[in-house]
Amino acid sequence: MTPIIIGNATLFHADCMDLMHQYPDGHFDLAIVDPPYGINAPSMSMGQNLNRNDGFSRGESTAVKAKKGRLNSGSGKLKNRLLNTSDIDWDDEVPPPEYFAELFRVSKNQIIFGGNYFDLPPTRCVVCWDKCQPWENFSQWEMAWTSFDRPAALFSYSNTGGANSETKIHPTQKPIKLYEWVLMKFAKDGDLILDTHLGSGSIAVAANNLGFEIVASELKQSYFENAVKRIDSASKQTSFLVSHPISQIQEVLL
Numbered sequence: 001m002t003p004i005i006i007g008n009a010t011l012f013h014a015d016c017m018d019l020m021h022q023y024p025d026g027h028f029d030l031a032i033v034d035p036p037y038g039i040n041a042p043s044m045s046m047g048q049n050l051n052r053n054d055g056f057s058r059g060e061s062t063a064v065k066a067k068k069g070r071l072n073s074g075s076g077k078l079k080n081r082l083l084n085t086s087d088i089d090w091d092d093e094v095p096p097p098e099y100f101a102e103l104f105r106v107s108k109n110q111i112i113f114g115g116n117y118f119d120l121p122p123t124r125c126v127v128c129w130d131k132c133q134p135w136e137n138f139s140q141w142e143m144a145w146t147s148f149d150r151p152a153a154l155f156s157y158s159n160t161g162g163a164n165s166e167t168k169i170h171p172t173q174k175p176i177k178l179y180e181w182v183l184m185k186f187a188k189d190g191d192l193i194l195d196t197h198l199g200s201g202s203i204a205v206a207a208n209n210l211g212f213e214i215v216a217s218e219l220k221q222s223y224f225e226n227a228v229k230r231i232d233s234a235s236k237q238t239s240f241l242v243s244h245p246i247s248q249i250q251e252v253l254l
Contacts, residue, residue, distance in 0.1 A: 003215075004228055007208040007235045012217040013224045016196035019217045020102040028215070029191035031107035032182060032203060034174065037114040038094030099196075107194055111182060113174070115145025125149060129178055130156040148186060155181050170200035170223060176234075179206035187212060201227030205234040 001019065004011045012019055100118070103110060111127065112120065127144040157177050160168075179202050187193065191212060195203050198218035207214040208231070218224040 006204070006228070006231050008211065008213045009204040009208055009231055009235075010213075010215045011198065011204065011224070011228060011231070012215070013219075013221060014217045015219050016217045017099065017102060019215075020106050020194075020196070023106045025105055026108050027192070028107040028194040030109045030111070030187050031103055031194040031196070032111045032179070033103065033194070033196045034113040034172065034199060035095045035099065035197050036093040037117045103194075103196065109147045109186070111144050111146045111186060113142065113144045116143045118145070120145050123147065123149075124152065126152050127182070128152065128154045129174075130154060131159040132156060133159060144182075146186070153185065157181075168200075170226070173200035174202050176202045176205050176209070179203045180210060183207065183210050183212060198227050199223060201231045204231045208235050 001012050001014045001022075004013075095118070100120070103112075112118065115126070123145055125146045125148040127146060129142045129144065131139065131141055133140050155178060157175055159175065183193070183206055193203075193207055193212050193214040195214060195216035198204065198216040200223070201216075204214055204216055204227070218227060
């Protein structure tokens with residue numbers, strides 16, 4: 001595997017399992033990952049099938065409903081959303097138990113978005129991302145499981161509109177500000193970060209902004225190419241953040 005290096009980000013177009021196999025135990029200080037949730041998969045890693053209809057309108061995921069036009073009538077704000085026009089294969093995948101075994105092997109601590117979909121150990125430190133979502137058809141907030149023994153934490157930031165003017169290039173794209181907040185709250189100066197599902201590249205942009213070294217992989221070629229372009233473009237923009245240690249930034253912004 002030959003990586004592309006942009007700033008502090010080492011990016012692999014590769015299967016995350018192949019990538020993790022290359023590293024010894026505890027190589028990464030912190031893994032921050034957003035794996036597929038497998039909402040439409042016939043079975044879940046926790047022995048539960050979310051692709052069902054039990055009277056709570058959960059027979060199909062939001063992505064499938066959007067794709068079929070059930071969340072709009074062919075007009076309005078949702079008509080041209082990326083979720084409607086992109087493929088939704090990611091919605092059918094479930095990370096195998098081997099994925100989590102490798103993730104816990106190569107990293108000392110973990111933050112796993114969508115942790116409520118997976119069979120993970122109990123934790124008191126969950127992260128709630130309040131999306132400030134105006135549409136009730138979409139999730140109002142998202143949970144991340146963490147391995148930290150700390151109080152639960154809340155971050156409120158719009159997933160679309162308002163202060164968030166990021167162009168969407170991925171159907172499950174998360175804001176750069178969200179990842180900056182996560183890094184400032186949970187990572188320490190000098191930590192090596194792992195991301196197994198690069199997606200839109202938001203976490204790599206955040207890591208570069210804050211001076212963290214990150215290793216990330218993305219299997220789908222189109223997502224990888226778009227993320228590389230986005231990370232490269234962002235890395236060329238000068239910022240106050242890149243010239244100050246994370247400890248100083250935390251004092252100013254937290």
